[in-house]
Amino acid sequence: MAVIFEEKKIPYICTPLTGRNKEEIIGELEVILPEKPDLIEWRADFLENLADFSCVLSILEEIAKKSGLPLLFTIRSVHEGGQPITLTEEQKVQLLSDVCKSDAISLIDYEVSNNPEYIRELRRVSQLHGKQLILSYHNFNCTPKNEEIMKKLFLAEFYGADIAKAAVMPETKDDVLRLLQITNNVEESMDIPLITMSMGSLGVLSRIIGWTYGSFLTFGSGVEASAPGQVPIRKLKQLIAMTKEEMDAK
Numbered sequence: 001m002a003v004i005f006e007e008k009k010i011p012y013i014c015t016p017l018t019g020r021n022k023e024e025i026i027g028e029l030e031v032i033l034p035e036k037p038d039l040i041e042w043r044a045d046f047l048e049n050l051a052d053f054s055c056v057l058s059i060l061e062e063i064a065k066k067s068g069l070p071l072l073f074t075i076r077s078v079h080e081g082g083q084p085i086t087l088t089e090e091q092k093v094q095l096l097s098d099v100c101k102s103d104a105i106s107l108i109d110y111e112v113s114n115n116p117e118y119i120r121e122l123r124r125v126s127q128l129h130g131k132q133l134i135l136s137y138h139n140f141n142c143t144p145k146n147e148e149i150m151k152k153l154f155l156a157e158f159y160g161a162d163i164a165k166a167a168v169m170p171e172t173k174d175d176v177l178r179l180l181q182i183t184n185n186v187e188e189s190m191d192i193p194l195i196t197m198s199m200g201s202l203g204v205l206s207r208i209i210g211w212t213y214g215s216f217l218t219f220g221s222g223v224e225a226s227a228p229g230q231v232p233i234r235k236l237k238q239l240i241a242m243t244k245e246e247m248d249a250k
């Protein structure tokens with residue numbers, strides 16, 4: 001089922017699972033669930049036996065049953081900061097398509113830099129099965145020029161994504177400001193929801209206040225962070241709640 005995101009609940013908080021096998025993943029869930037994230041992301045590129053599709057589907061069902069939360073399924077590419085996997089791109093697209101048929105998931109993530117044919121195929125299959133497609137862009141080295149980041153986000157919209165996402169690495173404080181400014185500008189002119197973050201220690205602020213600039217979801221770590229700079233979910237929720245409370249009171 002597609003998730004209906006409500007304005008008043010923004011920012012949504014998503015916590016990643018990075019376990020290497022079923023036991024580790026279930027163990028992570030036990031730690032994460034009491035913290036009440038809004039969504040769970042399964043970073044399946046961390047799984048040891050990703051090539052065993054039926055194992056992947058059974059873990060998915062277990063996560064959904066245990067959590068009762070909307071589930072985002074991601075196999076992050078190595079070229080955008082993911083773990084090395086043994087699947088070819090074609091096999092990966094096949095797995096993502098199979099996953100779309102499962103009632104256990106609500107969203108999938110795929111990089112906007114991938115072959116347009118694969119992107120179109122995943123758009124078609126996800127739509128057919130009522131799943132939302134996030135088209136994402138990651139840069140773990142730097143924060144590219146504004147035009148380049150904006151181009152990726154608009155490209156995601158062009159391909160028919162339900163959500164556009166960009167995660168970039170700041171080298172200076174100014175890079176963090178630029179990312180927030182881009183978020184603010186793009187959110188006003190785009191018809192789909194946007195998720196952005198600046199990574200690393202400099203980028204922490206963007207994960208806490210990005211929603212005030214138009215990023216509707218933020219990632220808070222559970223047992224292990226899936227990207228540099230993620231704030232542990234409990235702290236992230238507290239910081240956002242305090243900020244919101246003060247803003248609402250003024």
Ligand SMILES: O=C1C[C@@](O)(C(=O)O)C[C@@H](O)[C@@H]1O
Pocket residue numbers: 016041043074076109136138165167197199219226227228230
């Ligand atoms: O795309 C993202 C965002 C992210 O890279 C982050 O910086 O929080 C973490 C990833 O797990 C997720 O897929």
